[in-house]
Amino acid sequence: MTAPRPAGPLILRNRAFAAVWLGQVLTQAAVRMFQVGVSWWIVAYAVADARGLASGLFMAACTLPAVVLAPVVAGAVGRFAHRSVLRGAAGLAAVVAGILAVWAQGGGPPLAGVYAAALALATCQAFFDPCLTTSVPELVDDADIETATGFELSTQSLAGLGGALLGALTVDRAGVAALAAGCAAAYAGAAVLVASARFRTAGAAPADQAQTGQAEQAGGADQAGAPAAAPAARRPLRRILGELPYVRRILVCFTAANLFTAAVFVVIPLYTRSVLGGGGGTVALLEASLGGGALVGAFTGTRVPGRPTVAGACCLGLMAVALALPGVFSHLPVVAGCLAVAGWCAGAVSVRFVALFQRLVPTADKPGFFAVMQAVLGASLPVASLVFGSAGDLLSPQTLCLVQGVGLLPAACALALLGARTPEPAPAAHPETPQTPQTVGGAR
Template sequence: MSDLAVRARRLPLVLRNPSFGRVWAGQALGQAASRMFQVGAVWWLVGVAGGDHRGLDSGLFLMVSSLPAIVLAPVVARLVARHAHRTVLATATAVAGVLSAATAVWARTTALPVIALYAAGLALAICQAVFDPCLTTSVPELVEDADIEAATAFELSTQSLAGLAGGLLGPLVVDAGGLAGVVAGCAGAYLSAALLIVSARFPRAAAGNGPAGEVTPGTGSLRRLLAGLPFVRRVLLCFTAANVFTTAVYVVMPLYTRGTLHSAGSTAALLEAALGAGTLVGSFTGGRVPGRPVTVGSGCLAAMAAALALPGLCPGHLVAVGSLLVVGWCVGVIGVRFVALFQRQVPAEDKPGFFAVMQALLGATFPLASLLFGALGDHLTAGTLCLVQGAGLLPVTVALWRLGGPAEDTEPRRPDRPARRATPTGDASVRHEVAPPKWMACTRKEGH
């Protein structure tokens, strides 16, 4: 290899592969816009529009915004399998841009009804539910096989960074330019993303993008997948229960900012940033935390319970920011440690279906948590909701801790196949079969 080629290989992937760089920039713009709209709309409902049912209104909005990624998973799988991925990506972002622009014009000319805001949130969530899995599927069409690891790293880190940026900007833009301002900003980001994706080349796209009609397995498939993995099944049940209390933070944070701290959108943005920053740090440092996964996970859940409850006991800006930093860090650590554990425990041929269904299972708790805590927010103080979150995690912590033992180190034998040797986590062929799941929904919402 020539010196010029060696120097080119040392450049970041987004610079030496212009097409991937354009799609990556489009991803960052689109996902940041999605998060900015969600956080901005919730802050507008809680801190600006007000009303007697601000808790229920914001909870319903988040519930509506989270449903498409769960309900439409089979439809999206067929769509991505049957159509060119560049077309799907560009169409999803362009439609989101046009819808955002129309909503911005409406909000600028007249007071936007709450039902219209729900409709806009649902439509944009549908576009994002199409975009995200298609983006992951299209990575091998954009880069060489040797670059798949770097491309996956860019994609996953961008989800967190875009969510952090969008969560920070949403309340600030609402305070500065109202609801019309935040939706207009989303329109510009979505349309710019569509132009970037259209201008990219997908040189390794196959004539067909996959078997037509291929769908994401449903809950029945999940039961069959986990029939021979009792330890994994119990861990998943623990985290599904924990999600009901951890994902409620997206409802509780704006209510706490408005009702307890009596602050503006800048404080709501600061709390969002603290949660996102903590998650990023936890993702990078989780592999260095000593101890077995279940021990680390139960310890993190206990720390999260204390951190979520503390603002209810000791109200204050610094307490809330510090607590959310701890919560985010714990979420990041749990994600890293348990994804690695499942990579060892789940047979390689089952991983795509396992992780796809697991994300749907964990994400399904978000609508429930949004509606439940939103309704409670109209009758209880935000400080009390913090205590409810912390108390709800305690029995889950005990249940997870009791799962610790030899099962963490051995891969269960499936009834329909012989015993297998556990696959090392560092094996790139395994690590990139699927994108790691978004644990506890605090890492994205994507849709979140």
């Protein structure tokens, strides 16, 4: 008879998960603190000319490793112990941030050194985040996996919001040296917390493994000596997407939309300095508006009525208006409100479509699909940073806002046409069985 699960919040009754979760909070806060703080330092203090290009290069350096190193990260996470990967990534990030702090303490660090530190920290984070998600079954019981995953995702947004609030304020008041020192302390604390946690070596209790072995022996002798069923071979992503044209077209729409939405992280510091004439506090307010809106959207997105394609098209249209309005009205309350609306739209759209993909993609194909989905959508971040950063040296921030809004409209229209022309496919009756094009609404 299975013992009843202890009552109470997961982080209070599972010390290992609580330690790793706290480590995640520290790393997420550190990475956002570093990104926002250095972006503001580049625009406000470090660069006199070509501020847009300089900040665009920095944001590209912060987002490129997660895309380029995806195969290497997947191999490392599958080959090495997860605690070692997490501890090593956090520890190395602490060393890099510490070196930058010492360097900056002796004077203003060169821009090339900051770029190198950004690449190194982003590389460490590219290993830490997917490894943490993969290691959840080694930290909690099977019945707690969904709770742990939801808790991890929600607090990740909160940690990023907190880091964004602190980044620009720290640079204004104490400089880059203090910013890097704070990041180093956060990463070091994360490494210590991960090292103190006990991971299950095989992701299952010994008794479960024994039962699995007995079941395999029984299955091998079943049906007059018939061999046990072999595990399904992993299918290439091209074949998966080829059988899911509805999903493929949605991904194309959002990849195009990301080229314009991702530019907001470059536009915010440029707009703050050139249009609003504000400081780090203004950057923190705008980042908080955007992040707070996204957090609310993630919790309320499931309540948006209508089919996902219709709701997504409406949200993209509303986001286009919200991102374009600061190009016409340059008042701080208006800009903050528009960013809050844009963040809400982004959070709501993400929830609706990730849930849709969870229903439509066969279970056996989900690991590869979601990994590549993140890489495809993430690939637009460095491109958007470079393009809008370079354009920021030629065009005013108000013009960039208008370009963002106008650029989102084709993606919104394409998503609306997709929903009008193609019936939404029904979930597969047997998720483990690959779907054929006919079961996906007959779309071609």
